[in-house]
């Protein structure tokens with residue numbers, strides 16, 4: 356099962372898994388995009404809104420019948436601070452954090468009870484390590500998802516089930532970053548949707564705690580920021596990161 360299969364990265368992940376012989380369950384809200392992808396990949400479509408608890412319960416039930424779940428769906432756009440509402444906060448937490456947590460936990464419980472193998476891949480972000488201006492809810496949920504995934508990974512060591520986080524940096528050509536038309540500081544390199552798909556394959560095949568899909572210098576910068584967030588904020592301010600991300 357691939358959540359967020361109608362999106363830029365979800366499509367690339369689904370195509371790569373189908374190319375390798377997977378039988379896919381493709382899920383998201385936009386049925387027309389899923390239907391086209393289903394014809395191409397010979398997959399099954401399940402329409403579900405991850406901000407709707409009934410849909411998440413239904414999808415969680417469906418997921419237990421799969422061998423692997425790729426929890427890739429996510430939403431990125433943060434509002435200006437003065438436009439934030441409690442409903443908006445709930446929606447981002449539901450889609451980016453609550454739904455993948457519920458699905459991963461239920462999937463693991465089911466597979467462990469059955470003594471059957473299972474693979475859980477959670478798609479996080481380098482925004483789960485480094486905070487930037489104007490991305491507060493995205494950062495909050497991706498930091499949370501990383502903590503959940505790395506802890507679950509440890510809980511499942513030595514069992515028939517494994518969990519990994521795939522953490523992309525900036526992805527070109529398709530997906531939320533490419534569509535937002537954000538200008539990167541000079542010298543910052545991107546990766547492709549296919550690189551993310553191959554990261555998901557690595558996670559399924561080798562089950563490491565975390566797979567980064569970003570050039571080495573960006574991974575190093577993210578790790579530096581996690582240790583020295585104050586200095587990171589100063590550097591970002593001098594590089595004009597807030598100006599580049601405004602309008603997201």
Ligand SMILES: NC(=O)c1ccc[n+]([C@@H]2O[C@H](COP(=O)([O-])OP(=O)(O)OC[C@H]3O[C@@H](n4cnc5c(N)ncnc54)[C@H](OP(=O)(O)O)[C@@H]3O)[C@@H](O)[C@H]2O)c1
Pocket residue numbers: 358359360361362363364365382383384385386403404405406427428429430431450478479480481522523524525526527529530531532533
């Ligand atoms: N693109 C990047 O540069 C980048 C970098 C780091 C991490 N990521 C992560 O990669 C993942 C995929 O992102 P993307 O770039 O492919 O973004 P995208 O093109 O915007 O796709 C987002 C996907 O999530 C689904 N989704 C959003 N809200 C949903 C909801 N309420 N219920 C069900 N599905 C929902 C969308 O489907 P519907 O709209 O059809 O429901 C869509 O399939 C996300 O978790 C994102 O945070 C992306």
